Amino acid sequence: MSAPSISIAIVDDHTLFRSGLASLLDEFDEIKVLFEGINGQDLQHKIKNHPDLQLILMDINMPVMDGYTATKWVKENYPNVNILALSMLEDEKAIIGMLKAGAGGYMLKESTPNELLTAIKAINEKGFYVNDLVSGRLLVALKDGNTKPIFSARELTFLQHCSSELTYREIADLMNVSPRTVDNYRESLFAKLNIKSRTGLVVYAIKNNLIKI
Secondary structure: OOOOOEEEEEEOOOHHHHHHHHHHHHOOOOEEEEEEEOOHHHHHHHHOOOOOOOEEEEOOOOOOOOHHHHHHHHHHHOOOOEEEEEEOOOOHHHHHHHHHHOOOEEEEOOOOHHHHHHHHHHHHHHOOOOOOOOOHHHHHHHOOOOOOOOOOHHHHHHHHHHOOOOOHHHHHHHOOOOHHHHHHHHHHHHHHHOOOOHHHHHHHHHHOOOOOO
């Protein structure tokens, strides 16, 4: 006896990509595409008619209502519906933005159908999907921590600069300290927060309102 299929929706403003993806995923017995949407607003109208929806493949850059806003709206109004971001963007800002909005994973549009199927199954089962773009630590950094570490004023300044596109050397110049001192700030924060990437630091800082974006 086969497992019940996962009911999904595809929200993307590019008709050819959206329709092509729906056709590809329909080939899998494990997937059932309930509907397609052209943007977040279109999704808002259609989701009401599909109470059995389990997961949404969400594009980011869309007119009228983009993926960030749509994801946040879904998680507020349909918290049990999982979201997998599907985008051409590979930059940290986009990844952090979608995870912060409530997406459980992030995939590139160049992924293969089988890779996408793996991600869909993982998010449906666990609520999240970890890959090269989204580390486990990044997801942990988004969760509410129990104990809040204490940061120095200089560490908070360093954290703020980390959210920019400045290199570590440029941050050192801006803070009037040596690159070695900036390395110390970074290593201290890594140790305090059990995080190993700049992206992870930024996600933690955003989540805990330590920096202004």
